[in-house]
Amino acid sequence: MSASSRFTRLLLYAALCMAGLVMVFPILYAVSISLMPPAEVNTFPPRFLPSAPQWSNYAEVARSVPVGRYLLNSLIISGAVTLGQVATASLSGYAFAFMNFRGKAALFALFMSTMMVPWEVTLIPNYLTIRSLRLLNSYSGMILPFLATAFGTFLLRQFFLQIPLELEDAARIDGCGRFRFFWSIALPLARPGLLTLGVYTFLSTWNQYLWPLLVTDSRLMRTVQIGVRFLMNEEGMQYHRIMAGVVLCMAPALLILVLGQRYLVRGLMAGSVKG
Template identity: 40%
Template sequence: MILPFVWMISTSLKAPNEVMIMPPKWIPDIFHWDNYVTAWTMAPFARYTLNSLVVVIASTIGELITTILAAYAFSRINFYGRDIAFAVLLGTMMVPGEVLLIPNFVTLANLGWIDQYEALIIPWLASIFSIFLLRQFFLSIPKELSFAAKIDGCSDFRFLWSIMVPLAKPALITIALLKAIGSWNAFLWPLIVTSSENMRTLPVGLTSFSTDAGTMYELLMAASTMIILPMIILYIILQKYIIEGVARAGIKG
């Protein structure tokens, strides 16, 4: 698992003539730290970083809000057709994302959102997987808490935000982290719905190192290292919450 990352870092420090030599050279003769500076300045990566941060923060916050509300409704509120509606939503997870690319693109084009932040954010403000995960977590919380809260005059909305959400902290951190990583690394959708340099995100910006003359692998690996490093650090810091959130979500189904 670690080997590709080691190779990525090793390649990012090589000279161009050392990248493709056989047998492969793991440790370069000279460490070319200037590859990172060259990679950063070769394309407007400052703008790409800003776009990625905006998309990650907005889509993560939006998904958390929709997930919390939907998961609470499917786990605690009895309404007509609840289980059928939830089963239909789960069924949509079996539809390949590639099938939806053209319909979604046409919809956004009709709305005039192509090459706008709306196209990068709004279609990803809800996730069936996140709703399922949080619903399972909510089901593991004893119903006696809600009964006691209602006796004290607590509304459903207040019970959700004052009691359920704090108890579901591990699951919410798991959902937020998975969403942040997915948005940060997204390539195909941003490539399709953006057409200008000002709206590109970091993964799409990596295409700057591939030209008709070939791929500058040392610069590509340097840029990839800079892009992936924040997510690795974030994952290492929050990994215990991911394990706890997923484990507790499977207690009750």
């Protein structure tokens, strides 16, 4: 290896480290602040690290703010939306990929046209609908509007289209019913698609902000994101406690990123079609 290429490598590593530091700095800094004793938070010049980690900040914020409840709410809502969307989308995606019926092309075009509509156009009527159903401050109010999407249908249709039609013919000659073929052959074969849709849906529901803000005003029905929004009001300028709450709220998604990066990335890329 020549000296110049070794020098280039060194330079590249330096650039990688610098860029990496800038990218994760806000995350690490939040963790660091969350472990500082109150006296070290607002000093000047600011400290980068606590003199000794103060774990009690976490206990304190958990006592004054129902962080556990926020996480549970988000988990229930995101889980239900994910399951529901995978269910509705796999049924309709399968029908568009495997079945022939009158009006199929028109219905498919109708489904696809909804992908163009941004949420701010449907926001106000949906709020009025949920309110007139008396579903404000309920899990149903945060789950129902998101149980079906054209995007999910389209994504899973693309996965089902990769399964050869002959497979269904063969299975049916052997006496396999239509629904049984869907349930025990097509669905398992489309598993990567289901996982992709699932991870994407879970994460985007978990990160939802405006909708849960609109339909909840009771503290115990807040999701994680809304809980974070009110942390600053509720904890004053006590940044060590605010950041302890923030870290508790961002831990699950960070864990998912580290563990499921592959599906996450694929899901995000597929999902970004919708924006």
